[in-house]
Amino acid sequence: MFEVTHTLTGLSISFSATLDNIDRADEEAKSFLHRTGIRAEAFSVRLAMREGLLNAVEHASRSCSDKKVVCRLQLENNCLIMEIEDEGEGFDWRASFNKNLPLITQRGRGLAIMRRYCTDVEFNETGNRVVLRKKIGSRKIVARQISRTGDQTFVRPGEKGLVASVAQQYRLQLQSLVEEGTRDLVIDLAGVEMIDTAGLSLLVEASDSLRKAGGKLTVMNASKDIFEFLKIMRMDHHIAIARDYDEDSG
Amino acid sequence: LIDDTVQVHVDEFYQDCVQWWRGNRFGPEKRKLFEMQENMMSQIVKKGNRTVVKPRGDIVASTAEVFSEKLRSLVEEGIKELIIDLSAVDMVDSCGLRALLTTYHDLCKAGGKLSVTHVSKDIYDLFKAMQLDQHFPVSRS
Secondary structure: OEEEEEOOOEEEEEEEOOHHHHHHHHHHHHHHHHHOOOOOOHHHHHHHHHHHHHHHHHHHHHHOOOOEEEEEEEEEOOEEEEEEEEOOOOOOHHHHHOOOOOOOOOOOOHHHHHHHHOOEEEEOOOOOEEEEEEEOOOOOOOOOEEEEEOOEEEEEOOOOOEOHHHHHHHHHHHHHHHHOOOOEEEEEOOOOOOEOHHHHHHHHHHHHHHHHOOOEEEEEEEOHHHHHHHHHOOHHHOOEEEEOOOOOOO | OOOOOOEEEOOHHHHHHHHHHHOOOOOHHHHHHHHHHHHHOEEEEEEOOEEEEEEOOOEOHHHHHHHHHHHHHHHHHOOOEEEEEOOOOOOEOHHHHHHHHHHHHHHHHOOOEEEEEOOOHHHHHHHHHOOHHHOOOEOOO
């Protein structure tokens, strides 16, 4: 069993306690970190999460095989909170907390790694639940807003527009949205005053990769200038484009 | 282009794993695990006394045991100078660290030496933090 839910600033995974599922959870975390623009701390977060999950899987699967592990990531202000809980009986984390690094062939580096790579590590009394906190520095998100309504995902680029200087970053972001399973993507150009050829090729690429995945791209709220430009560039052959003005008044 | 003295054992690692679990050393769950290890196949190049092992995937909980066991069999074969090339690895967890340390330990007992090369910045920092570099040389290149 492996279930995953992505939200705007969070990730929730619930899975049977096996080692392979840790790899799958790590893949989900990778995509979450990418999507939320966490770059510098990505390795630390993934490593600490892996150690927390490994701990949980080992302790949960000790008694029987069909136990579950639940892992939640939530981004709050400048802090990523990772909450990992298993259905096992826990362990004596206090004893491990005070130990030095283990001898060469011994086990027990997981806790040391979690403490080293997180701002804060907090176990519950029995040791079957741990909360890891990691301070996050700057995040690199370009789109001012990504939101979801039903099956539709809206991306609002904001004033800077779809121009060469930001196109590559948008490309990564749109790619990750498609990889995450977005099929109905809407680019809301409200407030966007400029789009250049880099922006155009970005739209074509996004539309192609969505179509390959069985999805579609829509552009809405294009200003008069941008709408006309998109038409001249024959973008309406690739993408459904909606204007933000009435034809008569325009 | 390839030197005659170089033996390239591509895919040998996976074949060995298959052989190994067929030997009934593990139950069905572990066997399934090994079947999923294809990503972990390592390239093994032997040249003179030196053996270079290049894992093709992460050395983490799900893969470390197989990796560790393969390295142990290399040590048992009598290799003396083992170089582990991590250029294709972008994650090593506590199980991976332990696999490397155990290999180091086995090699030492057999009178050999270990070095780890082409380590990414993040993993290099991890090795330093966990003091692996105090046991064997670790290099970025």
